[in-house]
Amino acid sequence: MVSKSLSEKLAILADAAxxxxxxxxxxxxxxxxRDGKGLGSTTxxxxxxxxxxxxxxxxxxxxxxxxxxxxxxxxxxxxxxSGVERARFTVEEVVTLTLEFYRRNYIEGLFxxxxxxxxxxxxxxxxxxxxxTLREREQxxxxxxxxxxxxxxxxxxxxxxxxxxxxxxxxELPTETxxxxxxxxKSVRTIHGAMAEVKxxxxxxxxxxxxxxxxxxxxxxxxxxQMIIGADPASDGEILHRSARLYGEYALxxxxxxxxxxxxxxxxxxxxxxxxxxxxxRLYQAxxxxxxxxxxxxxxxxxxxxxxxEIDPKLAWALANRQHFPLDVNRAPREMLLRVPGIGPRSVxxxxxxxxxxxxxxxxxxxxxxxxxxxxxxxxxxxxxxxxLPDDANLRARFAPPPEQLSLF
Amino acid sequence: xxxxxxxxxxxxxxxxxxxxxxxAGVAPETVIWSVGGAAPDLFATAPPVAASSVxxxxxxxxxDGLETALMHAEPERFARAYALVLRLARRQVRWGDRxxxxxxxxxxxxxxxxxxxxxxxxxxRFREVTPPGANRRAFAAWFxxxxxxxxxxxxxxxxxxxxxxxxxxxxxxxxxxxxxxxxISETTxxxxxxxxxxxxxxxxxxxxxxxPARLMVQAxxxxxxxxxxxxLPEADLIPDLIRSAPARVMAMQEAEARAPDPRLQKRMRAIxxxxxxG
Numbered sequence: 001m002v003s004k005s006l007s008e009k010l011a012i013l014a015d016a017a018x019x020x021x022x023x024x025x026x027x028x029x030x031x032x033x034r035d036g037k038g039l040g041s042t043t044x045x046x047x048x049x050x051x052x053x054x055x056x057x058x059x060x061x062x063x064x065x066x067x068x069x070x071x072x073x074x075x076x077x078x079x080x081x082s083g084v085e086r087a088r089f090t091v092e093e094v095v096t097l098t099l100e101f102y103r104r105n106y107i108e109g110l111f112x113x114x115x116x117x118x119x120x121x122x123x124x125x126x127x128x129x130x131x132x133t134l135r136e137r138e139q140x141x142x143x144x145x146x147x148x149x150x151x152x153x154x155x156x157x158x159x160x161x162x163x164x165x166x167x168x169x170x171x172e173l174p175t176e177t178x179x180x181x182x183x184x185x186k187s188v189r190t191i192h193g194a195m196a197e198v199k200x201x202x203x204x205x206x207x208x209x210x211x212x213x214x215x216x217x218x219x220x221x222x223x224x225x226q227m228i229i230g231a232d233p234a235s236d237g238e239i240l241h242r243s244a245r246l247y248g249e250y251a252l253x254x255x256x257x258x259x260x261x262x263x264x265x266x267x268x269x270x271x272x273x274x275x276x277x278x279x280x281x282r283l284y285q286a287x288x289x290x291x292x293x294x295x296x297x298x299x300x301x302x303x304x305x306x307x308x309x310e311i312d313p314k315l316a317w318a319l320a321n322r323q324h325f326p327l328d329v330n331r332a333p334r335e336m337l338l339r340v341p342g343i344g345p346r347s348v349x350x351x352x353x354x355x356x357x358x359x360x361x362x363x364x365x366x367x368x369x370x371x372x373x374x375x376x377x378x379x380x381x382x383x384x385x386x387x388x389l390p391d392d393a394n395l396r397a398r399f400a401p402p403p404e405q406l407s408l409f
Numbered sequence: 410x411x412x413x414x415x416x417x418x419x420x421x422x423x424x425x426x427x428x429x430x431x432x433a434g435v436a437p438e439t440v441i442w443s444v445g446g447a448a449p450d451l452f453a454t455a456p457p458v459a460a461s462s463v464x465x466x467x468x469x470x471x472x473d474g475l476e477t478a479l480m481h482a483e484p485e486r487f488a489r490a491y492a493l494v495l496r497l498a499r500r501q502v503r504w505g506d507r508x509x510x511x512x513x514x515x516x517x518x519x520x521x522x523x524x525x526x527x528x529x530x531x532x533x534r535f536r537e538v539t540p541p542g543a544n545r546r547a548f549a550a551w552f553x554x555x556x557x558x559x560x561x562x563x564x565x566x567x568x569x570x571x572x573x574x575x576x577x578x579x580x581x582x583x584x585x586x587x588x589x590x591x592x593i594s595e596t597t598x599x600x601x602x603x604x605x606x607x608x609x610x611x612x613x614x615x616x617x618x619x620x621p622a623r624l625m626v627q628a629x630x631x632x633x634x635x636x637x638x639x640x641l642p643e644a645d646l647i648p649d650l651i652r653s654a655p656a657r658v659m660a661m662q663e664a665e666a667r668a669p670d671p672r673l674q675k676r677m678r679a680i681x682x683x684x685x686x687g
Contacts, residue, residue, distance in 0.1 A: 007613050014617040033571030036589045041569040047531050048632065050643060052619040053651050055628025062618060100607045101614075103548060103573060104535045105566075139572075261622035262661045275622055350507075357503065367507035 004087055010097065012087040016067040016078050017113055019263070020170075021226055021256040023048075023059045025108035025143040028165045028221030038139030040102060040109070042165065046143070049106055060111040060145060061101050065089055065127055069115030073172070073183035074267040075231045075260060078115045083265045088117070094130045095138065102142055109143030109165075110134070116149065124152035124160070131163035143221075150186070150194040157194065161201055161218035166253070169194050170226045171246070174239045178232035182269065195250040198223045202251070222253040229283060230276040231260040237301040240286055244297040247290070257283045282307040289314055292345055293338045310400040315341040318378055319396055329381040330359050342374030374399070410435065414487070416445045417582065417593050419557065420479045427491050431463040437495060442487030463498050471497060471504040478519040480557045486518065525555050529562045532637050533577055536602040545588065547574040551601035551640060559584050560593055567591050601640065608642045615643040621654035622661070 004012075025046035032041035048057035066088035067078040077084055089097075098110045112130055116123050127146055134140040145166040148157060160167060169191055173179045176188045198219065205218035225246060227239065243255045259275035286307060289295040293314070300313050308316045318325065318341050327336055329351060337348045350368045354360055362383030365372055377386050377395060412430075414422045423442075430440060467475075475490050493511055496502045507513045535548035548570070554562070559577070563584035566575060570586070577584045583596045629647075638644035 007610055010610055010613050011617045014614050018618050018620050032568035034568045036571045039570065039572050041565075043565075047527070049531050050615065050641065051629040051633040052615065053626055053629050053647055053654070054620045054623040055625030055632075056620075056623070057632065058615070058618060061614065063614075097610065101611060103537075103546070103570070104605075104607060104611070105533050105550070105570075106611050259623075261620060262658060264661050277623060277625075353505070357506075364508050367513060 006093060006097075009087040009089055009093070010063070012085055013064045013067060013089060014062070016064045016084070016115075017062045017111075019077065019258060019261070020062060020111070020113060020147070021056075021258040022145070022168065022224055022254070023057055023062060023111065024166075024224070024254065025059045025145075026221070027253060028143075028219075031141040033139075033141050038141050039099065040140050040142035042108075042141070042143055047108055049108070059108045060143065061098055061107045061109070062111040063089070063094070063097075063113075065094065065112060065114035065123070065130070066117055067115045068117050070118075071116050071183070071185040073186065074269045075172070075182055075228055075263075077263040077265070079267070081267070091126060091129050091133060095133050098134060098142075099138060099140065102140070107142075109145070111145040111147070113147035114149075120149045120151035121153050121156060124149045124156045128156055128159050128163065131160065135163045145221075148194065148198075150190045154197060157197055158201060158216070158218070161198070161205075162216055164219050166221040166224060167198050167219045168224045168226070169198070171242070172226070172228060173232050174227050174229075174234035174242050175232065178234065182231065192250070195223065195225070195246075195252070199251050222251065224254040224256065225252055226256040226258055228260050229257050229280050231270055235301070235304050236279070236283060236286070236306045237298070237303040239283060240290070240297040240301050241303060243287060244290060255287060257287070278309050279307070282309060282313060286313045289317075294335055295339075311396065312341075314339070315374065315399055325378040326380040326386050327378060329365075329379050330355060340375055340378050342371035342376075342378075344369075410439055411441045411443070412487075414442065414444045416595060417560070419444055420476050420560075423479055423487055423490070424476070427494055428465055430491065431465050431495060431498070434462040437488060437492035440488065440491060442491070443484075463495055465494055465498050467494065467497055468504055474504065474519045475515065477522050477561070478515045480522045480561060481518040482556045483518065489515065522556050522558060522561075526558045526562045528637065529554050529558060530565050532633075532641060533566070534640065534642055535575060536608070537605040538602055545572070545574050547576075549576045549578070549602040551578050551599075553636075553640065554579055557581065563591060563593065604642065612643050612646060616646050616650060619650050621650070621657040624651065624654045626651055 025042070026044065028042060028044070030042055030044050033039055046059055048059050050058040052058060064078070066086075067084065068086050068088060069076075069078045069080055072080040076082075094110070094112065098107075101107045102109070110130075112127055114123050114127055131144050131146060134144065143166075144164045145168065146160050146164045148160055148167050148169050150169050157167075171179075171188075171191055172183055172186065179186060179188055201215075201218045202222060204215040205220075207215065227242070229239070239257075246252045246255055257280050259277050259280035260270065261275035262273070286300045289300060290297060295317070299317060301307050307313055311319075318339065324336065324339070327340055329337070334348060334352060337343055337351060338345065343351070347369045351360060354364065354368070360381055362381055365375065376384070377398070380386060412426050414426070475494065479486055479490055489511060493502070493515055496511070497504060502509045502512055505512070505516070507516060529552055533550045533552050535550045537546065538549045539547045559579050559582040563577065566577065566584070567586055571589070574587045576586070578596050578598065580599060581596060583594050585592045585594065633641075638647075
């Protein structure tokens with residue numbers, strides 16, 4: 001077999017990594033290399049250095065160490081039974097690519113994932129070696145995200161957290177039944193066990209002991225996970241319930257949703273239809289409402305129910321709960337203002353601040369940044385009253401687009 | 410009265426001038442502001458109309474916001490900012506009150522400048538220009554911002570690329586970082602540096618991380634507007650990636666799934682057996 005060039009390997013192992021949705025490089029500690037003794041910085045916010053024509057940001061060099069894999073997860077392009085072309089980077093190759101891309105300001109850092117070769121421990125050890133080489137030998141101070149392997153030994157996980165900013169463990173599918181059906185080698189128990197371990201080590205690293213000593217540094221940007229949407233029959237209600245549990249029990253920073261998209265050489269068990277991108281988008285909106293607007297999962301979608309694809313979940317909630325509206329913008333508390341469609345957290349802050357000085361009028365709302373068309377039926381303030389609008393049975397029709405506009409293609 | 414601000418350190422100079430003019434009670438409509446070697450205005454010799462003296466004490470957020478807005482390319486910004494600081498100091502308007510048209514204009518300009526700085530941090534692309542035998546690696550970039558942001562955007566690169574020398578040239582100013590020292594000067598050479606070999610690998614990465622089944626051109630363009638494309642080494646791949654996407658997806662849907670390799674199946678069974686034992 002002729003060995004592949006670096007460029008050929010990069011093509012295969014970037015292609016294999018593109019089904020991981022996360023590219024976040026935010027959160028965690030701030031570092032820089034102004035001292036001249038290293039390379040890189042993290043600002044806490046993360047920067048998108050490019051966008052691909054799929055509308056997704058490119059922030060990290062997102063690659064697999066290898067796409068050889070002994071597991072056979074039906075939804076995965078790299079599963080053992082797939083006929084996809086295989087390649088494997090050496091540790092040095094990944095280190096060089098990361099540094100050379102970073103020096104040219106293409107990326108914020110590395111997001112390294114891998115197929116399982118030989119054993120989970122062997123694979124995890126090699127990923128840790130990449131991170132350690134970057135940090136120790138190369139004094140790299142940019143962002144590192146390692147996708148950890150749930151079955152790997154705890155001391156490997158501890159070392160991964162020492163070098164990485166963020167760790168992630170994918171839950172893969174929303175329900176346990178389908179995980180065992182489509183990913184026979186994976187188990188929910190192992191995945192949750194590893195998440196609990198990451199959470200505990202992360203908390204220990206932030207605490208001081210009674211003597212003032214600190215536990216070793218551990219993934220300051222926390223952990224995240226990913227769920228594949230549309231490969232199994234789970235409802236949005238089930239998905240959001242699962243996410244709420246993950247946020248609550250394992251202190252995840254983010255749950256990513258990845259619409260199952262047709263992959264080359266797919267398994268026959270799966271639907272090779274267009275990825276449900278609108279559904280994915282609505283789930284992200286619902287997730288956002290849980291994290292930033294104070295909504296609970298069952299308020300957005302009851303168990304067994306799906307999100308409305310035509311209107312966003314916040315609007316859907318307001319339409320279903322009209323008894324709370326119209327709301328007096330000059331008096332309503334923060335948590336209720338956050339529930340008005342067309343008014344986001346930033347607008348709420350501006351409203352609360354402006355209210356201290358004067359009474360807000362209808363004309364002020366546009367300047368504050370509210371989406372008037374969405375907010376109008378749900379609010380009242382000097383210069384505006386919705387009159388019969390909130391009770392209008394046809395209110396939904398005002399917002400739902402005609403069906404043919406739904407496609408994102 | 411005419412005030413000519415320097416090309417480098419423009420905002421700091423404006424601040425000093427604004428303080429001086431306010432203390433002397435100079436009315437905003439009598440000041441003509443310009444940057445660099447502008448020809449003297451013939452009507453600018455008239456003595457300023459004295460008004461009451463104003464001491465400028467502003468909240469921190471107002472100072473930061475104004476200084477950012479002053480990097481905007483629009484020529485009227487200096488006069489507007491001076492008029493606004495006088496109104497702020499006399500408490501005729503509150504910083505952040507978007508119902509005031511002048512205030513709102515400044516806040517919008519501040520936002521535009523912040524976005525421009527962010528895009529510069531994102532879209533500068535370095536190319537290696539290390540001279541043979543040098544002990545520090547050297548990189549250079551050419552970038553075209555919308556506003557006068559080089560001085561504000563450059564410290565980010567100094568914090569990030571501390572162990573290498575770099576230079577970012579723009580049509581007006583050039584930021585240079587050599588052996589840990591940063592310098593801003595006027596640009597003398599308006600030419601992008603030559604491409605380097607790593608650019609090819611970056612293009613390979615860009616083409617392969619793209620998922621053709623999720624084509625969303627609008628989302629890409631709103632975040633990476635076309636005006637930046639000419640200085641991005643990966644951008645000329647975009648039209649072809651878009652054009653070929655539907656055919657690639659069709660091919661994936663039509664391809665028959667293969668049966669697993671029998672040797673692999675055997676190996677997987679062995680692994681599964683081992684795992685259930687352990």
